[in-house]
Amino acid sequence: MRAKFDLRLYLVTDRDLALGRPLTDVVEKALKGGVTMVQLREKKATTRRFLQEVMDVKKILQPYNTPLIVNDRVDIALATDADGVHLGQSDMPWQMARKILGPEKIIGLSIESIEQLEEANSADIDYIGISPVFTTPTKKELEKGLGIPGTREIASQSRHPAVAIGGINIENVKDVMATGVDGISVVSAICSASDPEASARDLLERIDMIKKR
Numbered sequence: 001m002r003a004k005f006d007l008r009l010y011l012v013t014d015r016d017l018a019l020g021r022p023l024t025d026v027v028e029k030a031l032k033g034g035v036t037m038v039q040l041r042e043k044k045a046t047t048r049r050f051l052q053e054v055m056d057v058k059k060i061l062q063p064y065n066t067p068l069i070v071n072d073r074v075d076i077a078l079a080t081d082a083d084g085v086h087l088g089q090s091d092m093p094w095q096m097a098r099k100i101l102g103p104e105k106i107i108g109l110s111i112e113s114i115e116q117l118e119e120a121n122s123a124d125i126d127y128i129g130i131s132p133v134f135t136t137p138t139k140k141e142l143e144k145g146l147g148i149p150g151t152r153e154i155a156s157q158s159r160h161p162a163v164a165i166g167g168i169n170i171e172n173v174k175d176v177m178a179t180g181v182d183g184i185s186v187v188s189a190i191c192s193a194s195d196p197e198a199s200a201r202d203l204l205e206r207i208d209m210i211k212k213r
Contacts, residue, residue, distance in 0.1 A: 001028025002104050006036035007065045007163040009204045013040050016187050017191040024056050030190050031064050039086055041071035054080045063137035074100055087115045094123050121159040132166025152179035170202055177210040
């Protein structure tokens with residue numbers, strides 16, 4: 001049976017933005033604040049370090065029953081029995097990832113245009129990440145954000161649940177959620193916050209307030 005997941009407040013980690021704090025500390029505080037999913041994203045770490053990081057975070061997540069998603073690395077997701085993987089457009093094709101990971105794992109796919117959505121709508125994936133809503137330092141390869149109109153267009157035509165990512169914070173979360181996405185994905189809004197727990201709680205309260213309307 002595929003793991004259940006809640007896209008409302010999806011944390012993507014970045015050690016470089018954690019203000020020198022251990023990533024495990026940031027993740028645990030964010031969980032206490034109500035984060036509903038966690039994706040480990042590593043672009044610089046060695047495979048061995050990434051593996052250990054996933055195992056360390058997995059232990060923290062277990063009491064919260066919060067899904068652990070690995071960014072890009074299908075091999076690490078498989079080796080650590082993570083709940084799933086998130087793939088970009090230049091990563092392993094979702095068909096191969098599904099074959100390797102099996103039917104029970106969560107697969108997310110980044111969507112950067114309405115053209116990419118057309119293929120994703122017929123794919124055996126579990127959610128899409130609409131990216132980036134706004135330009136952000138964590139996505140340097142993407143020069144232009146989709147903005148609110150572009151995010152709304154993709155969300156309205158997606159056959160899968162959608163989470164928005166890119167430059168989202170407490171100031172613009174209301175506008176982003178109004179596009180019809182199921183949740184938001186944040187990096188610096190929690191990783192770089194002086195109090196990750198309070199920041200996560202504030203974001204989730206704002207999200208829930210909007211979803212109840």
